[in-house]
Amino acid sequence: MDSNKKYWKGLEELNRTPEFVEKNKNEFAEPIPIEEVLSGDGLSAKTPRRDFLKALGFGVGAVTLAACQRVPVHKSIPYLIKPEEVTPGVANYYSSSYEGQAILVKTREGRPIKVEGNPNDAFAKGGLSAQAQASVLDLYDVNRLKDPKLNGADAGWKEIDAFVMKELAAIKAAGKSIRLVTSTVYSPSTLAVIADFIAQYPTAKHINYDAVSYTGIIQANQNSFGKAVLPHYNFDKADVIVSFGADFLGTWISGEEFTRQYVSNRNNKSLESKKMSRHIQFESGMSLTGTNADNRYAIKPSEEGVALINLYNAISGTTLPGSKKLASKAIDNAITIAAKELVAAKGKALVVAGSNDVATQVLVNAINSLLGSYGTTIDLDNPSKQYAGNDAEFVEFVNELNRGDVGAVLFLNANPAYDYFKGKEFKDALNKVRLRISFADHADETASLSNVIAPNHHYLESWGDANAAEGYYTVIQPTINPVYNTRQAEHSLLIWSDNAVKDYYTYVRNNWNNNLLAKGGLSGQKGWETLLQTGMIKTAANTPGTYTFSRDLNAVAQTILDHSNSLVAPEGKFELQVYQSQAIGDGKRANNPWLQELPDPVSKVTWDNYAAVSVADIKKLKLEEGDVIKVTANGYTIDVPVLAQPGQAQGTISIAVGYGRTQAGPVGDNVGKNAFPFYSFRNGTFQTTAVASFDITSVKSPLAQTQTHHSYEGRSVIREAKFSEYKKNPAAHSGNDGEHKDYNKESLWDDHDRPVYNWVMAIDLNACTGCGACVVACNAENNIPVVGKDEVRRRREMHWIRIDRYYSYDEKGESVTEEHEIAKLEDDAFDRVSVVHQPMLCQHCDHAPCETVCPVLATVHSSEGLNQMAYNRCVGTRYCANNCPYKVRRFNWFNYWNDSRFDNYLNNEHTQLVLNPDVVTRFRGVMEKCSMCVQRIQAGKLKAKMEKRPLKDGEIKVACQQTCSANAIVFGNANDPNSEVSKALKSERTYYVLEELNVQPGIGYQVKVRNISELEA
Incomplete structure (x- = not known):
């Protein structure tokens, strides 16, 4: 390991601030006053910290009834098996689809409790995002609308139908326009329903509107090649990847799919064959993708277009x-190096940009054409259908509203009153419309302006299908009867258009029978049941074509330069960029507490958005983290706390959208501030950059961050290697070079016998991107409570697995990632930090220090290598947490799940129904931690025993492992030398965290390897 590198979790740890030092003197979370302890309350006066899920409206009455009514077997078919009835204590799995991804839904006693990826899914092969994992919780949200509403009052469906049909008939007769505004629809059956609706009302028009838009890419492909499509990118076919602000491992287009592709060229299998892709990232704010790059360079939004022009010049040999x-000379030199490497990898190179500017994307197309990327790393013939929004079309729709041309507007999965950048203008214009219908399942910002709310089903109550990519079709089937008096939006449209088929289930089935199933010879009952069991159909792919760019780029370059010049901030102002956070995204799921409490992968902030500012600018402005500033851009102002973000480009501010909801529900309301109004409409698309001014206020708003809640006291836990050095000596950085001290040679401990199973885990730091999906999957599987912002600030978060994020730089003053003159930046060292993500959970040590100090034997070692907790024995001494070097134990300060004292705050009747009945809920005053999903282990062993066969490797997957699109986590039996985990732990990159303590952890990590450029300027 490079001794010049210094790793640190946050600036407070690096600078050893007095507050950090004082807090870390105490092994436990922030103490509470003795009078609060004696009162049995321990709650703040302003915000009582209650059972968060219950307090925020996630709750039994209606759901119990729905769960008891078994979904008719002739309609809904479980995955692989068809039970005659629900068997208590036995889970059923149903195939379904989440945003185009094939999934499996686990149900117990008729209620969905967990979502898993389908191993045959074309996108992530079983991986799922944090948002997908959290989606099951939304089903139990008691803030969902219970009944349809007419003019603000509850109404029956017959009353709604009669009113809407009468109004639509009158509007049709008057010749007024009807507009159906949706987020991108890629469901074949839904599109067919919309087409039938338009046929009934010829003045109707369907408008796709995406709050986070990709119109720039789609329109650029139309301008460049005559194909208005969003390409399918193949990161697995790219040897060199250069990204300009595209967070493709996070929120850009298809993060789970791209993660799987990207990691395939950087994981154990690839490194063992001495192959690894190169990834160079240019961006303003530190993104999830930027943290994983081999080389990352901080540039301003105004510099991005110029950098792309320079890259084109270097590749083409011409000058625009x-x-x-x-x-910055260093950035210019980096562009030159990137150009050399891209040309050397011609045919296996890929350049992407996160900009929504058409001219910028046209230039990116020209670069990729020069590199021979079309037909290999970019596929225009099997495009993605995930985003089809047309920004100019929506702006014209608002103009139509203002002119009074629209008689009726229907909103499906769209909330422009919140996320349109001119929200007030939109609201005023909408009031001119005679009939306003929303299909929202909450009375959100747009629904509250409607005179009709026809609440849609949750997707786990629905029938449907999806075609998110060319040739890939998935089916949606209900896993529970409707909890409330809701109805599918498509069903409503069928009724209102007087369709011959009123039942949407029949409509979907007919559509499949007459089209896809018929083509495959699978029509009829047998074909339908086969579809419901497999959950998907994949047709033969089109042959990817090669495309040559032939447009004149002079005018394009001038447009880019004009746009760049308009973004240059004068003295005293900043260049602002808004972005999506990994957890909250565009804000549609802001009322989900699992997502609100998921730490941001980079900043580790929960329950808030903030203004990310460079460390140098923070010092220059004499600000401290949590100081509130007023940010003004495009005539809009918000007050947000600042965060010192290493890696942020100097002179820039980054703020996440998706926050600042006012009618999301009690979880999401007034959490953070709305950054969508910082958008602007330029050159036909929504733009995410602006010039911003700011004012410093006297207000403080401390952020709830999780990163520095636990300290290793300077011990080294991260190991890195350069790919060039790794190829020469793969074991050098793992400590397995022959000179490494064997800490386990002598011990005062007796070894444990593990005759049959020895459960261990391997985590590949090169594969882990830090996305946090494993954290939410663990929440759902193991009944982990949400505690809220105030409790997180007191260091009382309950997550069993955390993703530690480490910054590093070279203490000699050289770059953290390169040793060459090109990388010796003149700017502050914090601009060029590198980042490593490390999942950290209970290490299940063979010589576990927690076990010896427990006075009541609440934590003990099993004969299968697991460190187990007997919760009924635990009396809460917390000695085990004090003795744990990894700081992975969590103490229940309050009875977050069940205490009746908390009902007034949480007022949640459905809480219990999302719980996994195989995992006990822990009570106040006990310690809890990762159990390696022991319930899954026992279930797997029991199944093998009942089938009278040995347990198969890979048959048991823990929750964090199963959801990981990168396959960064491998779990299994170390006693089986042929198991995947045994092979992973034999890797020359394997090391054990804090192995010098001789606690003999059961989790091995593989060294992080970066493919640093060896080219000179």
Whole structure:
């Protein structure tokens, strides 16, 4: 390991601030006053900290009834098996689809409790995002609308139908326009229903509107190649990847799919064959993708277009008019190196940009054409259908509203009153419309302006299908009867258009029978049941074509330069960029507490958005983290706390959208501030950059961050290697070079016998991107409570697995990632930090220090290598947490799940129904931690025993492992030398965290390897 590197979790740890030092003197969370302890309350005066899920409206009455009514077997078919009835204590799995991904839904006693990825899914092969994992919780949200509403009052469906049909008939007769505004629809059956609706009302028009838009890419492909499509990107076929602000491992287009592709060229299998892709990232704010890059360079939004022009010039050997050098010589040299490497990898190179500007994307197309990317790393013939929004079309729709041309508007999965950048203008215009219908399942910002709310089913109550990528079709089937008096939006449209088929289930089935199933010879009952069991159909792919760019780029380059110049901030102002956070996204799921409490992968902030500012700017402005500033851009102002973000480009501010909801529900309301109004409409698309001014206020708003809640006291826990050095000596950085001290040679401990099973885990730091999906999957599987912002600030978060994020730089003053002159930046060292993500959970040590100090034997070692907790024995001494070097134990300060004292705050009747009945809920005053999903282990062993066969490797997957699209986590039996985990732990990259303590952890990590450029300028 490079001794020049210093790793640190946050600036407070690096600088050893007095507050950090004082807090870490105490092994436990922030103490509470003795009078609060004696009162049995321990709650703050302003915000009582209650059972968060219950307090925020996640709850039994209606759901119990729905769960007891078994979904008719002739309609809904479980995955692989068809039970005659629900068997208590036995889980059923149903195939379904979440945003186009094939999934499996686990139900117990008729209620969905967990979502898993389908191993045959074309996107992530069984991986799922944090949002997908959290989606099951939304089903139990008691803030969902219970009945349809007419003019603000509850109404029956017959009353709603009669009113809407009468109004639509009158609007049709008057010749007024009807508009159906939706987020991108890629369901074949839904599109067919919309087409039938438009046929009944010829003045109707369907408008796709995406709050986070990709119109720039779609329109650029139309301009460049005559194909208005969103390409399918193949990161697995790219040897060199250069990204300009595209967070493709996070929120850009299809993060789980791209993660699987990307990691395939950087994981154990690839490294063992001495192959690894190169990834260079240019961006303003530190993104999830930027933290994983081999080389990352901080540039301003105004520099991105210029950098792309310079890259094109370097690749093509020409010079576009108006070309100029960047202010930073280091960045210019980095562009030159990137160009050399891209040309060397011609045919296996890929350049992507996160900009929604058409001219910028046209230039990216020209670069990729020069590199021979079309037909290999970019596929225009099997495109993605995940985003089809047309920004100009929606702006024209608002103009239509203002002119009074629209008589009726229907909103499906769209909330422009919140996320349209001119929200007030939109609301005023909408009031001119005679009939306003929303299909929202909550009375959200747009629904509250409607005179009809026809609440849609949750997707786990629905029938449907999806075609998120060319040739890939998935089916949606209900896993529970409707909890409330809701109805599918498609069903409503069928009734209102007087369709011959009123039942949407029949409509979906007919559509499949007459089209896809018929083509495959699978029509009829047998074919339908086969579809419901497999959950998907994949047709033969089109042959990817090669495309040559032939447009004149002079005008394109001038447009880019004009746009770049408009973003240059004068003295005293900043360049602002808004982005999506990994957990909250565009804000549609802001009322989900699992997502609100998921730490941001980079900042580790929960329950808030903030203004990310560079460390140098923080010092220059004499600000401290949590100081509130007023940020003004495009005539809009918000007050947000600042966060010192290493890696942020100096002179820039980054703020996440998706926050600042006012009618999301009690979880999401007034959490953070709305950044969508910082958007602007330029050159036909929504733009996410602006010039911002700011004012410093005297207000403080401390952020709830999780990263520095636990300290290793300077011990080294991260190991890294350069790919060039790894190829010469793969074991050098893992400590397995022959000179490494054997800490386990002598011990005062007796070894444990593990005659049959020895459960261990391997975590590949090169595969882990830090996304946090494993954290939410663990929440759902193991009944982990949400505690809220105030409790997180007191260091009382309950997550059993955390993703530690480490920054590093070279203490000699050289770059953290390169040793060459090109990388010796003149800017502050914090601009060029590198990042490593490390999942940390109970290490299930063979010589577990927690076991010896427990006075009541609440934590003991099993004969299968697991460190187990007997919760009924635990008396809460917390000695085990004090003695744990990894700080992975969590103490229940309150009875977050069940205490009746908390009902007034949480007022939640459905809480218990999301719980996994195989896992006990823990009571106040006990310690809890990762159990390696022992319930799954026992279930797997029991199944093998009942089938009278040995347990198969890979048959048992723990929750964090199962959801990981990167396959970064491998679990299994170390006693089986042929198991995947045994092979992973034999890797020359394997090391054990804090192995010098001789606690003999059961989790091995594989060294992080970065493919640093060896080219000179």
